[in-house]
Amino acid sequence: MMLSLPKKVTIIEVGPRDGLQNEKLLVPTDIKKQFISNLRSAGLQEMELTSFVSPKWVPQMGDAAEIAADCLDEKTRNIVLAPNRRGIDRIYSTNCKAVAVFVGVSNSFNFKNINKSTRDSLAELKPIIHELKQKNYFVRACISTAFYCPYEGKISESDTLALCHEFVQTGVDELSVADTIGMASPNESFSLFSQLKSRFNEILITAHFHDTRKLALANILAALQAGIDRFDTSAGGLGGCPFAPGAAGNAATEDVVFMLERMGIATGVDLNKLMTAIEVVIPYLSRKIETGYYRLHAQTV
Ligand code: HMG
Ligand code: MG
Secondary structure (H helix, E strand, C coil), X not given: CCXXXXXXXXXXXXXXXXXXXXXXCCCCHHXXXXXXXXXXXXXXXXXXXXXXXXXXXXXXXXXHHHHHHHCXXXXXXXXXXXXXXXXXXHHHCCCCCEXXXXXXXXXXXXXXXHCCCHHHHHHHHHHHXXXXXXXXXXXXXXXXXXXXXXXXXXXXXXHHHHHHHHHXXXXXXXXXXXXXXXXXXXXXXHHHHHHXXXXXXXXXXXXXXXXXXXXXXXXXXXXXXXXXXXXEEEHHHXXXXXXXXXXCCECEHHHHHHHHHHCCCECCCCHXXXXXXXXXXXHHCXXXXXXXXXXXXXXXX
């Protein structure tokens, strides 16, 4: 008997955005640009580059306009985030054509993250999404606290599905559904992603796991079996939301690529070049990242 698995998956690299947003010390803008360029050279064709949020809330993203001005590339889906009208207006003055909006299923988390209730965020975002679609933008909706909230605990699957349904009705191209604090278990991953796949098969569904409790790979394997073939990951396992206490980094791109390629699932990512990209930012990070063993074994994948 064999696992039922796809032949290839798409990795959406979120390192330049989710990966860096939680870093306390400002990473120089030129280093971010080099990081993005090297990630592309490693084969990553969809990437979150930055976010147009308030620099008072997330100082690390204060150089969003400069990143957007210099880092767009024809062959890559260059995604930039915005939480509100002000962010969208800032994006309109760039050449970005792919936008991610974000909202939490949990009201308490949404207040901490965006200073609004989930309902008020949705009310603000709905006309914005219609407008973006009329202007031919690719629109991704990031759904935070889809499994657990750092303030409210377990989130019911039906609440997450209901919020996803509202976004699908607005005409988004993609849902990126997140285990923000890395609490989900593989059975919860399988259950929610099976439901999402069967209800919203007409749009792209992506899984976004944080690896707080080292369950991200197990959750990815469970989501794969639910039919998911798109995963948000972050080079070096960087990441975390400043307003989600206890959240560690995202599933590490190198771990996910290594696992999938070993399973015979193509990712299009060159592990050695990925390591080169990570090494560009390592000197500027507050956390320690180990790349040595992937360097050793990259040739044997
Ligand atoms: P607020 O203080 O309620 O905003 O914050 P406001 O509308 O009252 O405006 C206050 C000031 O911010 C004003 O400036 C605005 O112009 C400015 P002032 O008059 O004081 O000089 N402002 C902005 N500036 C630049 N860009 C903007 C913007 N909006 C207002 N877009 C706000 C509300 C949404 C702005 C704030 O809460 C915020 O920026 N939040 C972002 C938080 C964030 O970035 N979180 C991380 C990303 S989400 C995530 O990581 C989860 C995800 O990975 C999935 C998962 O893992 O769960 C996607
Ligand atoms: Mg995240």
